[in-house]
Amino acid sequence: GENVEQHPSTLSVQEGDSAVIKCTYSDSASNYFPWYKQELGKRPQLIIDIRSNVGEKKDQRIAVTLNKTAKHFSLHITETQPEDSAVYFCAADGGNEKLTFGTGTRLTIIP
Amino acid sequence: DTAVSQTPKYLVTQMGNDKSIKCEQNLGHDTMYWYKQDSKKFLKIMFSYNNKELIINETVPNRFSPKSPDKAHLNLHINSLELGDSAVYFCASSQPTGNTEAFFGQGTRLTVV
Numbered sequence: 001g002e003n004v005e006q007h008p009s010t011l012s013v014q015e016g017d018s019a020v021i022k023c024t025y026s027d028s029a030s031n032y033f034p035w036y037k038q039e040l041g042k043r044p045q046l047i048i049d050i051r052s053n054v055g056e057k058k059d060q061r062i063a064v065t066l067n068k069t070a071k072h073f074s075l076h077i078t079e080t081q082p083e084d085s086a087v088y089f090c091a092a093d094g095g096n097e098k099l100t101f102g103t104g105t106r107l108t109i110i111p
Numbered sequence: 112d113t114a115v116s117q118t119p120k121y122l123v124t125q126m127g128n129d130k131s132i133k134c135e136q137n138l139g140h141d142t143m144y145w146y147k148q149d150s151k152k153f154l155k156i157m158f159s160y161n162n163k164e165l166i167i168n169e170t171v172p173n174r175f176s177p178k179s180p181d182k183a184h185l186n187l188h189i190n191s192l193e194l195g196d197s198a199v200y201f202c203a204s205s206q207p208t209g210n211t212e213a214f215f216g217q218g219t220r221l222t223v224v
Contacts, residue, residue, distance in 0.1 A: 031210060032210035032211075034212065034213075038152075042217075043201065043215040043216060043217050043218055044154070044201070044215050045215070046212045046213075049212065051210060087152055089154060093210060098156060098159060098166075098167050099144070099156065099205075099213055100156070101146075101153075101154040101155075101156075103151075103152075103153055104152045104153065104154070106152075
């Protein structure tokens with residue numbers, strides 16, 4: 001089955017700096033890679049996703065890159081703001097109704 | 112107009128009791144899931160249903176029994192609750208083809224005492 005590893009588990013950055021979270025996956029059949037943000041006490045919500053036919057996708061301050069050969073993908077947040085503080089999860093989906101999540105990264109933005 | 116709703120939001124119960132969590136989605140999705148989030152925030156899939164049929168059953172004790180009366184509902188019944196069952200349980204739904212966003216309910220925080 002799919003195994004998704006995520007690093008780092010915690011990350012603190014100064015407001016305005018960039019944050020990068022990295023994930024690797026094991027199943028080469030996986031072809032959909034979403035990122036979810038979970039604020040304290042709230043549900044996980046999709047912030048960006050990428051499919052295997054694309055190497056990079058950007059949405060304002062958030063970008064995701066995918067390297068299918070190396071089986072890793074990364075989330076980049078630029079110009080971080082206090083409201084970016086949350087737990088972020090990467091995930092991989094092989095199209096078999098099973099979304100496997102990484103272990104999460106607790107991001108703290110220091111004002 | 113909540114997309115995925117689950118009840119109750121909080122559930123405190125004693126060991127050995129039986130309890131149920133209900134989930135409903137109004138997105139017209141065919142696939143629904145139950146995830147367990149433990150104290151370390153790990154999100155682990157428990158079950159996946161596609162149009163009322165069980166697709167995925169991860170290594171979950173058989174004290175956990177999902178039931179899908181129709182494709183808009185996926186309830187979770189737990190027998191003989193144990194302390195280790197304490198967690199937040201999330202229901203979610205998506206389109207069946209995968210490669211699409213999964214929408215989560217607000218979660219049910221289960222505390223077994």
